[in-house]
Amino acid sequence: AQSVTQPDIHITVSEGASLELRCNYSYGATPYLFWYVQSPGQGLQLLLKYFSGDTLVQGIKGFEAEFKRSQSSFNLRKPSVHWSDAAEYFCAVGARTGANNLFFGTGTRLTVIP
Amino acid sequence: NAGVTQTPKFRVLKTGQSMTLLCAQDMNHEYMYWYRQDPGMGLRLIHYSVGEGTTAKGEVPDGYNVSRLKKQNFLLGLESAAPSQTSVYFCASSSGGAGGMYNEQFFGPGTRLTVL
Numbered sequence: 647a648q649s650v651t652q653p654d655i656h657i658t659v660s661e662g663a664s665l666e667l668r669c670n671y672s673y674g675a676t677p678y679l680f681w682y683v684q685s686p687g688q689g690l691q692l693l694l695k696y697f698s699g700d701t702l703v704q705g706i707k708g709f710e711a712e713f714k715r716s717q718s719s720f721n722l723r724k725p726s727v728h729w730s731d732a733a734e735y736f737c738a739v740g741a742r743t744g745a746n747n748l749f750f751g752t753g754t755r756l757t758v759i760p
Numbered sequence: 761n762a763g764v765t766q767t768p769k770f771r772v773l774k775t776g777q778s779m780t781l782l783c784a785q786d787m788n789h790e791y792m793y794w795y796r797q798d799p800g801m802g803l804r805l806i807h808y809s810v811g812e813g814t815t816a817k818g819e820v821p822d823g824y825n826v827s828r829l830k831k832q833n834f835l836l837g838l839e840s841a842a843p844s845q846t847s848v849y850f851c852a853s854s855s856g857g858a859g860g861m862y863n864e865q866f867f868g869p870g871t872r873l874t875v876l
Binding site: 750 | 764800801802803804805818819850852859861862864865866867868869870
């Protein structure tokens with residue numbers, strides 16, 4: 647079965663600094679990969695997803711993620727963080743075959759300081 | 761366009777009581793989902809539906825039942841609530857088609873349930 651690891655529980659960055667959130671997955675083949683963001687008191691919103699093709703994926707709000715098969719990773723990046731990016735970020739994976747299910751990581755909480 | 765709405769927003773139950781959470785979507789989506797979110801854990805899928813009149817079990821279905829009598833509504837029932845069911849519950853929906861469950865899911869704002 648697939649699983650997702652987000653090693654960082656909490657990250658603090660200064661506004662304007664760059665950001666990288668880590669995501670590692672365990673799966674026998676290349677899964678479907680997703681990043682969702684959850685603002686306080688709200689539901690999740692899709693930032694971007696990888697199904698196939700170009701391993702660098704562009705998303706909304708200036709985010710991008712890179713799929714690295716050799717490292718089983720799908721890290722999320724943003725070159726310059728805004729205060730409004732403070733939220734919880736979830737990586738998720740889905741199997742290409744077998745049972746349909748999205749498996750979410752435990753999340754990384756991002757704090758942005760002025 | 762309201763998107764995905766959930767009723768109620770908060771609820772406190774005593775052990776053994778029953779309740780139903782209501783999810784409604786106005787995007788004409790085929791797929792609907794119920795997740796639970798617990799501290800230090802990611803979202804876990806309870807049940808889902810790929811169309812009106814159909815339901816299927818997710819990762820953690822025990823203790824819950826669901827119904828999808830109308831395409832726009834997905835109900836989650838707790839017949840006999842237990843403290844272990846204290847959680848935040850999220851409903852989501854997505855379009856059908858080729859991507860299925862892996863199409864973009866649109867989430868409601870959540871229901872915070874406490875079972876004493």
